Amino acid sequence: MSLSSAPHPEMLAVVKIGPGSDNVRLEHVEEPTAGPGLARVKVIATGICGTDIHIARDEYACDPPVIMGHEVLGIVDSVGSEADAALVGRRFVCETYFSTCGTCDWCRSGRRNLCPTRRSIGSFENGGFARYVVVPVINLHEVPDGVSDSEAVLAEPLACVAQALLDPPVVSAGDRVLVTGPGAIGQLAAQVAMAQGGIVTLAGLPRDTERLATAAGLGIATTTEIPQANSFDVVIECSGSAPAADVALRSARRGARYVQIGIFGKDVTVPFDLVLYKELVVSSGFASTPTSWRRTMALIEQKLVNLAPLITGRVPIDRWQEGFDAAAAGEGIKTIILPG
Ligand SMILES: [Zn+2]
Ligand SMILES: [Zn+2]
Numbered sequence: 001m002s003l004s005s006a007p008h009p010e011m012l013a014v015v016k017i018g019p020g021s022d023n024v025r026l027e028h029v030e031e032p033t034a035g036p037g038l039a040r041v042k043v044i045a046t047g048i049c050g051t052d053i054h055i056a057r058d059e060y061a062c063d064p065p066v067i068m069g070h071e072v073l074g075i076v077d078s079v080g081s082e083a084d085a086a087l088v089g090r091r092f093v094c095e096t097y098f099s100t101c102g103t104c105d106w107c108r109s110g111r112r113n114l115c116p117t118r119r120s121i122g123s124f125e126n127g128g129f130a131r132y133v134v135v136p137v138i139n140l141h142e143v144p145d146g147v148s149d150s151e152a153v154l155a156e157p158l159a160c161v162a163q164a165l166l167d168p169p170v171v172s173a174g175d176r177v178l179v180t181g182p183g184a185i186g187q188l189a190a191q192v193a194m195a196q197g198g199i200v201t202l203a204g205l206p207r208d209t210e211r212l213a214t215a216a217g218l219g220i221a222t223t224t225e226i227p228q229a230n231s232f233d234v235v236i237e238c239s240g241s242a243p244a245a246d247v248a249l250r251s252a253r254r255g256a257r258y259v260q261i262g263i264f265g266k267d268v269t270v271p272f273d274l275v276l277y278k279e280l281v282v283s284s285g286f287a288s289t290p291t292s293w294r295r296t297m298a299l300i301e302q303k304l305v306n307l308a309p310l311i312t313g314r315v316p317i318d319r320w321q322e323g324f325d326a327a328a329a330g331e332g333i334k335t336i337i338l339p340g
Contacts, residue, residue: 008031009031012318013126014069014317034134035081036081037081037083039080039087041132041133041135042074042131043074045153047069047156047337049157059266063123066124067128067129069133070122070127070128071156073149074092075090087140090142093141094141095156098135099125104116113286129339130317130339147300150308153334155293159293160292161285162292165285170257170283176198176231176234177190177233178234178236179200181241184310186239189261190220192305200220202222203247205224206224226247232253233253236261240263242264245262255278257280257282258283311336315336316337317337
């Protein structure tokens with residue numbers, strides 16, 4: 001028997017084990033080690049995202065078997081060769097691309113989010129629903145001392161919102177802004193639009209009363225009614241539901257901007273002629289770029305957004321299913337998994 005047969009330590013991980021709807025299991029997997037240019041992060045918390053629900057349902061591309069989770073907060077525990085050992089022991093959030101090709105038009109113009117062969121953690125490479133995750137050191141953003149774990153863990157979804165709303169900016173001071181969908185992305189979009197000087201209304205369904213109350217507590221106007229047609233300068237669709245997109249298109253004024261951030265996960269029917277009749281400017285943002293991360297870390301550090309109240313659920317990893325169920329049912333705003 002050789003010495004190398006000593007068993008590797010194992011960890012619990014939430015794994016998409018193969019294609020098929022809800023083919024997600026809690027499994028024992030080998031703990032990873034950091035290769036060249038990589039850091040091993042001991043996870044403090046990883047947020048459950050709508051994208052995770054889409055991955056579980058086979059509505060979003062992935063490469064199973066793969067450990068899920070991409071909204072990672074943790075402490076660097078070790079680094080591989082060609083990585084700075086001074087990173088060890090410090091607290092970070094991380095960008096989600098494990099690799100991109102580096103040579104396509106989009107990579108070369110700083111838009112790695114659009115690289116056709118990008119491989120992100122949580123879908124193509126092992127992610128953060130586990131004790132450890134290994135990421136490229138260039139993806140790490142250190143969390144400033146004055147920022148709590150509950151604020152920092154929302155950095156990744158905030159970076160996606162920043163990509164859609166800040167780069168380039170879509171709201172001007174005094175704009176009337178409608179945000180549809182009071183989940184985490186809608187709440188973050190409402191806060192960012194406010195930080196840009198927008199006069200923001202966050203719209204939801206009657207079943208969203210609690211989530212809307214959280215926003216109202218942070219000074220955002222809310223409604224469960226259908227907003228007046230043709231009354232907003234900017235509409236930001238964050239729910240990924242066709243009825244909400246319908247409302248958003250109808251609520252936009254002539255010449256307004258329509259921003260799609262929610263993912264439908266399927267083909268939908270919406271009154272797209274309104275884009276033409278009202279000369280709407282349609283834009284979006286897919287995932288994030290280093291630029292949107294830089295803005296995100298500044299928003300968090302300068303307290304231009306109020307993130308801690310958006311964490312409404314915390315579950316240990318063995319109760320991951322409860323967290324997924326809450327996210328799928330739209331209960332609460334953001335549930336995080338604590339791998340312990
Ligand atoms: Zn996410
Ligand atoms: Zn590329």
